[in-house]
Amino acid sequence: MEQGCTHFEGGSAGSPVRFVRNAQSVDAATLRxxxxxxxxxxxxxxxxxxxxxxxxxxxxxxxxxVGHASEVPQKGDYRVRRLGRQxxxxxxxxxxVVRVLMNRCRHRGAAVCEQEAGxxxxxxxxxxxxxxxxxxxxxxxxxPAGYGDDFRMEEYSLTSAPRVEIYRxxxxxxxSPKVGSLAEYLGxxxxxxxxxxxxxxxxxxxLSAGVHKTVYNGNWKMVGMDGYHPHYVHASxxxxxxxxxxxxxxxxxxxDPFDGKAKTYTRDLGHGHAMLDMRxxxxxxxxxxxxxxxxxxxxxxxxxxxxxxxxxxxxxxxVAIAGDPHIGVFPNMQIINNQVRIMVPLEPGRxxxxxxxxxxxxxxxxxxxxxxxxxxxxxxxxxxGSPDDAEIFERAQRGMNAQVNxxxxxxxxxxxxxxxxxxxxxxxxxxxxxxxGQMRYWLELMTEGAELE
Amino acid sequence: MDAHRxxxxxxxxxxxxxxxxxxNTEDLEPDKxxxxxxxxxxxxxxxxxxxxxxHAHAQSPRSRLLRVVSNVTIESASKEALIVHSNFVLxxxxxxxxxxxxxRCRHVLALDEGAMLIxxxxxxxxxxxxxxxxxxxxx
Numbered sequence: 267m268e269q270g271c272t273h274f275e276g277g278s279a280g281s282p283v284r285f286v287r288n289a290q291s292v293d294a295a296t297l298r299x300x301x302x303x304x305x306x307x308x309x310x311x312x313x314x315x316x317x318x319x320x321x322x323x324x325x326x327x328x329x330x331x332v333g334h335a336s337e338v339p340q341k342g343d344y345r346v347r348r349l350g351r352q353x354x355x356x357x358x359x360x361x362x363v364v365r366v367l368m369n370r371c372r373h374r375g376a377a378v379c380e381q382e383a384g385x386x387x388x389x390x391x392x393x394x395x396x397x398x399x400x401x402x403x404x405x406x407x408x409x410p411a412g413y414g415d416d417f418r419m420e421e422y423s424l425t426s427a428p429r430v431e432i433y434r435x436x437x438x439x440x441x442s443p444k445v446g447s448l449a450e451y452l453g454x455x456x457x458x459x460x461x462x463x464x465x466x467x468x469x470x471x472x473l474s475a476g477v478h479k480t481v482y483n484g485n486w487k488m489v490g491m492d493g494y495h496p497h498y499v500h501a502s503x504x505x506x507x508x509x510x511x512x513x514x515x516x517x518x519x520x521x522d523p524f525d526g527k528a529k530t531y532t533r534d535l536g537h538g539h540a541m542l543d544m545r546x547x548x549x550x551x552x553x554x555x556x557x558x559x560x561x562x563x564x565x566x567x568x569x570x571x572x573x574x575x576x577x578x579x580x581x582x583x584x585v586a587i588a589g590d591p592h593i594g595v596f597p598n599m600q601i602i603n604n605q606v607r608i609m610v611p612l613e614p615g616r617x618x619x620x621x622x623x624x625x626x627x628x629x630x631x632x633x634x635x636x637x638x639x640x641x642x643x644x645x646x647x648x649x650x651g652s653p654d655d656a657e658i659f660e661r662a663q664r665g666m667n668a669q670v671n672x673x674x675x676x677x678x679x680x681x682x683x684x685x686x687x688x689x690x691x692x693x694x695x696x697x698x699x700x701x702x703g704q705m706r707y708w709l710e711l712m713t714e715g716a717e718l719e
Numbered sequence: 720m721d722a723h724r725x726x727x728x729x730x731x732x733x734x735x736x737x738x739x740x741x742x743n744t745e746d747l748e749p750d751k752x753x754x755x756x757x758x759x760x761x762x763x764x765x766x767x768x769x770x771x772x773x774h775a776h777a778q779s780p781r782s783r784l785l786r787v788v789s790n791v792t793i794e795s796a797s798k799e800a801l802i803v804h805s806n807f808v809l810x811x812x813x814x815x816x817x818x819x820x821x822x823r824c825r826h827v828l829a830l831d832e833g834a835m836l837i838x839x840x841x842x843x844x845x846x847x848x849x850x851x852x853x854x855x856x857x858x
Contacts, residue, residue: 382848476743476753481850501774506765513765618850623753635750639757643765648740648755648854650769653777656852660814 292319294713301709304677304702308666311485311674317614323715324597324708325350326441329451331599331608332356332427334473334622335364335435342385342400348610349441354427355379356437359401360387366427366439367402378424389424398424434463435471436606454690455539458591462601465589467571468628473606475638478621478646484659486611489619490704491540491594493532493695494678496524499658503650514643514650515603517558518588520551524695532679532699534691538596538707540700543692548586555586564630571628589624589637594700596707604641615663621645621652676701720857721784725767728857733829733836736760740842740858745823755847755854775855782813782856794825800838801828809858820858821845 292315300307300316310316330349333356337345344357346369353369355378369377371391378389378398388405390397395408402424410417427439431448433456438448449456463469482488497504507516523530529546548555559565572581594600600607610618623641625634644651666674679697686692693699720728732738740756741747749757758766769775786809794802802825809820827839842858 475751476747478742478753478755479848479850481852483852499776502769502772502776505772505774506769509768510765631750638750638753642754642757643762646742646753646755647851648858650766653853653855654775657777657779 292316292712292716294716297709297712297716301705304680305673305675306705308669308672308674310705310708311487311663311666312614312669314614317485317611319712319715320708321350321611322719324711325611326352327445327715328442328597328711329429329431329438329440329445329448330597331595331606332366332430332437332439333608334471334606335432335437336470336472336474337383337622338364339474340385342387343383344379344386344400345383346379346381347608349427349439350611352441353377354439355389355424357400357402360399361401363401364432364437365402366430366437367424368427370425371396372404372422372424396422402426434459451537452595453537453539454535454688455537455541455593455595458535458541458593459595459601461584461587461591462589462624464576465572465584465587466626466628467568467575470627471589472625472627473622475623475625475634478623478641478649478652480619480621480647480652480656481612482617482619482656482659483615484617484656484663485614486597486609486617487704487708488659488662489594489600489607489609489617489655491532491542491592491600491700492698493524493530493542494698495655495658499654500651502654503644506650511554512558515640517640518548518555518590518603520554521547523547526694526696528695530695531692532695532697534699534703535593536689536703536707538594538704540594540596540703542592542695542700544590544592545583545587548588549583552582552586555588559585562630562636563632565633568626568629568633589626594704596704603644604637605645619652676705721786723770723781723784723856725771725857729763729767731837732760732763733831733838734760736763736837737839738763739840740844740854741847743848745843745847755844756842770855777853777855780813782811782853784856785810788824799830801830801835802826803828811856813853818852822858 300310332347333345338356338358341358341360341362344355347354347356355367355369358364369379371378373396374393376391376393378391386400388397388399397406399405404419404422427441428443429440429445431438433448463471506513523544531543533541533543535541569585572584590603592602598609605621605623608620612618623638642649646652676698679693683699684692691699738756738758740754742753742755770778786807788805788807790806792804794804805824807822811818822845823843825841826837828835829838
């Protein structure tokens with residue numbers, strides 16, 4: 267399960283009839299008027315109809331990140347999640363296979379798992395007692411004689427998400443059976459995920475340190491890769507780092523990666539995935555970070571372990587990146603600083619962001635403790651960074667209700683983009699390459715979806 | 720705290736003071752699991768420095784706060800330290816929204832040359848496993 271993509275076939279449910287409130291009004295021609303080169307109509311962020319169409323065509327129509335296999339390390343371990351609006355259980359069965367099952371009883375539709383997390387051999391629906399094992403198989407029906415001789419329990423397993431694939435323990439699922447392979451979807455983003463996983467000496471990471479759950483009154487697309495905002499939204503934190511360079515995540519953000527002179531870039535990875543590519547810059551300032559890390563118990567051993575495994579050049583990159591590829595995987599995942607994030611759209615103007623700190627396997631506990639303290643310093647509802655992001659997203663959401671001139675501008679750096687042989691596009695760190703990449707793919711999924719409906 | 724009198728609040732802390740607001744559960748191993756806040760006195764300095772500045776946007780405008788503290792009980796008392804438990808209800812009003820927080824505190828108060836200083840403060844928020852928007856004021 268560690269290398270490459272593991273693939274499981276989907277469930278038995280067949281294609282459901284689509285029943286979407288108002289979303290059909292969002293046709294392809296309208297969408298193409300709303301998303302133009304370098305500018306986007308605010309309705310894309312505020313309209314309930316467009317939001318409904320996004321849920322159906324993007325969140326219920328493409329690959330989504332569900333969770334990490336390390337969250338369910340033992341047989342029977344589960345986590346309850348949402349894919350768009352649909353409740354699922356990510357569970358490791360008694361056969362050691364991680365599945366993504368719809369959290370609804372096959373009888374009358376009640377959720378069969380109420381706890382957010384736990385370990386169970388069985389999921390019992392307490393409406394009428396139907397019971398499933400932790401692979402989703404129906405194993406008990408109350409008074410089965412009532413269903414006649416043709417009733418076959420094996421046809422009533424909990425329904426699997428139609429597509430589930432796992433890349434290096436990151437579990438993805440699609441509610442649409444029509445998507446291509448996960449490997450194709452991730453494209454160059456996969457090797458950026460590798461930068462995180464390979465930063466662990468055993469190439470294993472653990473998302474077992476809990477979660478920061480945050481919510482803001484703004485559209486889900488606001489959470490993006492933006493190298494233009496730090497000096498304004500996070501002016502107060504930049505000022506703290508100037509007082510104390512090792513403060514919090516400042517330890518990895520040496521020599522201001524956002525000053526416009528640093529060797530940092532925005533990178534469009536295709537399929538809406540985007541990156542603030544700080545690799546060159548971090549390697550250039552490796553010595554500062556190495557000194558800091560050697561001051562942490564187990565830091566020197568960690569650096570040596572990676573060097574012994576991967577050689578000087580690659581280990582230097584991995585140590586300097588510190589498990590932080592700084593990528594967004596469209597539409598609902600980010601890996602930034604010491605965390606993996608899930609974005610959950612609730613309403614056009616309301617979004618949850620779940621932040622899961624990442625621990626490294628095979629390192630001194632002190633290194634993971636450092637990673638937790640760094641994360642807390644900036645992220646979560648009481649951190650120095652996230653609440654200011656949320657505040658600005660809320661201001662943007664309010665501002666966008668002014669629609670006399672409804673356009674938001676995402677043209678920064680359009681004339682200086684560079685296309686690369688690997689298919690990626692780069693710009694200056696402050697350029698809106700990620701926003702354009704996100705909206706380009708958004709338009710593709712939304713118009714394709716419109717044509718299918 | 721309700722009046723954002725940051726310097727006076729900081730002055731209540733012992734030099735080795737520790738401020739802890741756990742996340743997801745009331746008790747956890749802070750070295751293995753994430754907290755909302757787990758800060759030494761020096762990090763509290765950073766927090767206050769940031770909040771006093773002009774660019775802590777999530778506190779611009781500042782939250783209006785009012786808390787009611789009750790159910791105060793003393794766990795133990797000695798010449799050196801007092802361990803006190805209390806409950807609170809905290810109302811916050813900001814940007815046309817009113818939030819209500821409920822919580823339990825455990826204070827370890829050290830007697831230091833006649834002054835009583837906060838050696839440890841742990842705040843258990845009843846909703847610490849639910850999505851939260853803005854905890855940038857003092858809790």
